[in-house]
Amino acid sequence: MSEFAIIITAYNRPRALKNLLDSLVNIRYDKQIKIVISIDNNGTEEVNRIANEFVWTYGDKEVIIHNHKLGLRNHFIWVGDQTKKYENVIFLEDDLIVSPEMVDFSSKAIEYYKDKRDVAGICLYNPILCEFNGCKFYQNQDGYDVYFLQHPYWGNVWSKEKWDDFKDWLPSYAHNPDIIPKAVSNWKESSFKKVYIQYLVETNKYIVVPRISLVTNNGEAGLHNADGLYQYQTVLMNESTDYRFCDFNSSKANYDVYMEITTEILKKYNSDLGQYDFEVDLKGNRHQYTKEYVLTTRPTNNKLMTFSSLMKPMENGVIYKSKGEGITLCKAEDVIIDNNYDDSRLFVDVDMNYHVRIKTAILMLKAALLKRIRRIF
Known part of the structure; x- marks a missing residue:
């Protein structure tokens, strides 16, 4: 059984597929690795030609043309199911560009996190924007080269054991808008991420995210975006490095499904918060509160503590106990939904x-x- 394989999904975007394949020939890796190009719904003549003519010098290449429509969700699940054959898979959608260091990072991260039960998978893209409100997404710098997030962005890496956990959970899936962001809840039913994000929340698992991306998104127009989303282009790792990985419990950069730093980490930094049972809502993405207190940037009626909201990331205002306004600790009932x-x-x-x-x-x-x-x- 192979250590892992690269699996690409494609359908009807020949230019995007060509750009991805052109970037893959530049990867730096000294072992054999199989590549599979999986084309949905018979593809198109141009997509099929590009896939078949692509020369892969790092190992075997296989082109699979499905003669029926899988759709996005089922195609993604098909990719994950290939872990039965290859043990680990690097999943690339056709609108990505890869760093030369993509396989090196993936292989090292697979080895480090293979037995970590609180990790559901690895992704190769570090988001620069919060997908739910379009605002900048800065992360706390804790000295490691990765952080943890309850959101699977692009370039997912799945192992057989971790994927089996998801498949065991999948039959019990029933959409629950109360535990995921409203934006996610409103995504189309064809969205795989909509299901997978709820899985992460219900099982309290996280995705390992690199500080510097190993893939970037070209923002090509597709099923879920008609015009292209070029703001998701990000910086890429261009040179090899000795990655500093860490366990979830050692990290001080853990972000929940709302892309908020966890309460536990803020309490470690700021002991003044220790006595309060609160949720973090600095980005204003929560549509309901389940704890007595909230740390929020929304307007409030009463204030127990305030911090400056001018630092980056915003939670640094709390970590450094920066005096000012913009961030408020208050009772949940005192938050003004405006x-x-x-x-x-x-x-x-x-x-x-x-x-x-x-x-x-x-x-x-x-x-x-x-x-x-x-x-x-």
């Missing part, structure tokens, strides 16, 4: 990260209006 907050938080984030002149703002508005008009007509 639509103006939801409408303005991205504006605040842009203002915090960019110096936007009036001329630039007008150009952005024009571009947004033109995009909307094109969608209508």
Whole structure:
């Protein structure tokens, strides 16, 4: 049985597939590794040609053309099921570009985390944006080259044992909007991530995420985005390094399904919070609270503690006990749910990260209006 295989899913985006395959020929790895290109619903003539003509010099290549439509969710599950054959799989969607160090990182991370039961898998992409509100996503720097997140981004790496845990859970799946972000709950039923994120929450498992990405997303237009999402392009690791991995309990950069740092970590840094049973809602993505207290950036009626919200990541205001306003510890009942907050938080984030002149703002508005008009007509 192979140590692992690279499995690519494709359908009808020939340019995207060609770009991914061109980047794969540059990987640095001194062992054999099989590559499988899995094409859904008979593909297209151009996609099939590109896959068949691709020359893979690192081992065997197999092209599988499914003669029926799997759809996104079932195609992703099919990929995970290949762990029965290859033990570990590196899953690449066709709109990705890979770092030359992708396989090196993957092989080392697979070995380190293979027996860690609180880890459901590994992903090769470090998000620079919070997918739920479009704001910048900075992480606490704790000295390690990875952190933990209840969200599977691109470039998933699954092992047989960890994938079997998911498949054992899958028959019990019933959509539960109360435990996942509203944005996730609203995703289409064809979304695999919608199911997998709920699995992570229900089983209290996490994904290992590299600080520097080993894949980036080209943002090609597809089933779930008609125009492309180029803001998801990110920096790539271009040189080899000795990665500093850590266990979940040793990490001080653990982020939950709402992409919020965990309560336990903030209590380790700031002992003033020790007596409070609170949830973290600095990004304002929670639509309900289950604990008595909340640490939030939303407006509140009463304040038990306040911290500055100007530091990056925002939780540093709490970690450094930075005096100021913007972050409030309060009772959950004192949080004011205000639509103006939801409408303005991205504006605040842009203002915090960019110096936007009036001329630039007008150009952005024009571009947004033109995009909307094109969608209508």
